[in-house]
Amino acid sequence: MVKVGVIGLQGDVSEHIEAARKALENLGVAGEVVWLRKPEQLEGISAIIIPGGESTTISRLMVKNGLLEPVRKLGEEGLPIMGTCAGLIMLSKEVIGATPEQRFLGLLDVRVNRNAYGRQVDSFEAPIRLAFSDEPFPGVFIRAPRIVELLNDKVKPIAWLGDRVVGVEQDNVIGLEFHPELTDDTRVHEYFLGRSCNGESALGAGNLRGRIFRSFRFSLHFH
Amino acid sequence: MGKLHVIEAKGTDRLKRGFAKMVKSGVIMDVTNAEQARIAEEAGAVSVMALHRVPADIRKAGGVARMAPIEKIQEIMDAVTIPVMAKVRIGHVAEARILEALGVDMIDESEVLTPSDPYFHIDKREFNVPFVCGNRNLGEAVRRIWEGAAMMRTKGEAGTGNIIEAVRHVRLLRDNIALLQRMTDEQVYGVAEKFAEPYLRLAFEVREISGLPRHVLENEPIYSHYTYRDIVEGLYKILLEIKKLGRLPVVNFAAGGVATPADAALMMEMGMDGVFVGSGIFKSSQPEKMARAIVEAVNHWDEPDVLAEISKEIGEPMRGQDIEELEVRLEERGV
Numbered sequence: 001m002v003k004v005g006v007i008g009l010q011g012d013v014s015e016h017i018e019a020a021r022k023a024l025e026n027l028g029v030a031g032e033v034v035w036l037r038k039p040e041q042l043e044g045i046s047a048i049i050i051p052g053g054e055s056t057t058i059s060r061l062m063v064k065n066g067l068l069e070p071v072r073k074l075g076e077e078g079l080p081i082m083g084t085c086a087g088l089i090m091l092s093k094e095v096i097g098a099t100p101e102q103r104f105l106g107l108l109d110v111r112v113n114r115n116a117y118g119r120q121v122d123s124f125e126a127p128i129r130l131a132f133s134d135e136p137f138p139g140v141f142i143r144a145p146r147i148v149e150l151l152n153d154k155v156k157p158i159a160w161l162g163d164r165v166v167g168v169e170q171d172n173v174i175g176l177e178f179h180p181e182l183t184d185d186t187r188v189h190e191y192f193l194g195r196s197c198n199g200e201s202a203l204g205a206g207n208l209r210g211r212i213f214r215s216f217r218f219s220l221h222f223h
Numbered sequence: 224m225g226k227l228h229v230i231e232a233k234g235t236d237r238l239k240r241g242f243a244k245m246v247k248s249g250v251i252m253d254v255t256n257a258e259q260a261r262i263a264e265e266a267g268a269v270s271v272m273a274l275h276r277v278p279a280d281i282r283k284a285g286g287v288a289r290m291a292p293i294e295k296i297q298e299i300m301d302a303v304t305i306p307v308m309a310k311v312r313i314g315h316v317a318e319a320r321i322l323e324a325l326g327v328d329m330i331d332e333s334e335v336l337t338p339s340d341p342y343f344h345i346d347k348r349e350f351n352v353p354f355v356c357g358n359r360n361l362g363e364a365v366r367r368i369w370e371g372a373a374m375m376r377t378k379g380e381a382g383t384g385n386i387i388e389a390v391r392h393v394r395l396l397r398d399n400i401a402l403l404q405r406m407t408d409e410q411v412y413g414v415a416e417k418f419a420e421p422y423l424r425l426a427f428e429v430r431e432i433s434g435l436p437r438h439v440l441e442n443e444p445i446y447s448h449y450t451y452r453d454i455v456e457g458l459y460k461i462l463l464e465i466k467k468l469g470r471l472p473v474v475n476f477a478a479g480g481v482a483t484p485a486d487a488a489l490m491m492e493m494g495m496d497g498v499f500v501g502s503g504i505f506k507s508s509q510p511e512k513m514a515r516a517i518v519e520a521v522n523h524w525d526e527p528d529v530l531a532e533i534s535k536e537i538g539e540p541m542r543g544q545d546i547e548e549l550e551v552r553l554e555e556r557g558v
Binding site: 015037101115120126127142 | 230231232233234235237238241242244245246247248249264265267268269270304305306323326327328329351352353518519522
């Protein structure tokens with residue numbers, strides 16, 4: 001049994017929960033997807049999704065609820081984390097256009113420009129290309145942040161709009177400008193969870209969970 | 224695979240409803256200047272509503288309440304990084320076109336302003352910018368969604384600091400959806416016909432003036448370019464979707480009377496996706512604290528011990544008014 005947590009403080013949480021459930025089903029992986037609001041819920045977690053929403057609000061509530069540091073440590077320890085839109089902003093190392101109070105996880109070595117595409121009237125849908133699929137994917141961009149620079153070659157592009165990179169991965173972390181959870185297409189969630197749950201058969205569920213939780217406690221202890 | 228030719232689509236239903244999904248579990252605060260907008264943003268508001276006056280002051284001022292001055296909205300848009308909404312009068316297509324051109328992120332076609340059209344709301348499908356509209360019950364909600372609203376909110380009774388009308392509107396909506404789920408599709412079609420009645424008022428009035436019987440023609444447009452049958456079919460389709468989902472197909476917020484963190488928690492407990500706070504913040508004695516507390520209450524609505532902590536030392540809430548004492552009932556505008 002894997003346990004996927006969607007950071008459930010603000011934003012399109014239920015859409016991600018539904019997409020992740022469908023993806024697990026399609027992958028044939030037994031697991032649960034939970035609405036994650038408190039640090040205690042990180043126990044036994046196999047993967048985390050940070051949804052779309054308002055990054056200033058999500059940042060503030062992640063700090064307030066004591067989630068920011070534990071999630072950062074888990075990410076550093078190798079826990080799979082995917083962020084879409086505001087989630088991408090939360091994951092990034094450098095953010096242009098952030099408010100002074102905003103805090104970030106800094107797990108993705110990219111520079112993003114918040115709301116770079118403009119206001120809601122500039123939001124758009126367009127087909128995008130994925131590194132892991134031959135068919136185009138329906139890209140939904142809503143007041144989206146723009147990845148303006150990959151800061152080193154640990155960051156690999158995985159999605160393109162024309163020639164521009166709109167999705168990246170760096171080891172265990174995936175950041176996307178767009179919203180796969182607003183479509184019926186679960187390929188992105190399947191890619192993320194397929195990789196995340198890969199250790200499942202080799203290690204066994206208990207091992208994977210134990211390993212991740214031990215590292216979480218370890219990091220909290222020395223924090 | 225070769226390079227894709229990028230074809231962009233804007234103003235689609237998915238983008239409009241998607242924008243509303245991004246503000247779920249959030250608080251949208253009424254603000255009247257840049258300073259208030261920054262306070263709201265720092266407190267964790269997901270969006271601000273740019274206004275000339277908050278509803279409590281609109282009540283006091285009387286007269287005709289219109290779209291806010293453009294320089295005021297611009298000032299607020301320049302002050303914050305979060306989305307900015309603004310209100311237009313019910314049916315005022317020109318005010319809406321102006322706000323769309325200005326780049327407002329969402330338009331509230333609102334009963335808080337003085338209505339401009341005695342018959343109809345704006346045909347919102349003609350716009351790229353998403354709209355939010357108020358409702359008192361399922362009929363109003365379904366009509367607004369059919370007209371293209373991407374988000375719903377209760378009307379409540381704005382500017383009163385009194386939650387009773389918002390609670391009434393949530394209950395009427397919820398129980399009507401439950402009833403819908405016990406109906407046959409044929410009965411649902413009857414509901415669609417009933418819900419289409421307000422669109423007939425203009426056509427009937429014209430006939431009455433001309434001494435003709437109440438009747439519309441099969442191919443006669445009665446609202447925008449839609450015939451009576453188009454409207455009934457449209458409402459029926461939405462009602463069937465609601466019956467299947469057990470909820471509205473768009474994000475639904477509480478509005479009109481939220482004045483304390485407990486009010487916000489009550490609305491979340493009743494199944495709302497988030498809250499609008501109008502006068503409740505900047506008419507309280509300590510707006511910064513009240514704003515933060517309401518944001519946290521929406522986040523912790525189901526944890527009473529946390530709510531108790533949040534509700535401490537937040538100053539005096541706005542004074543509030545009994546509904547029976549009101550001279551003007553804003554909620555009755557725009558059915």
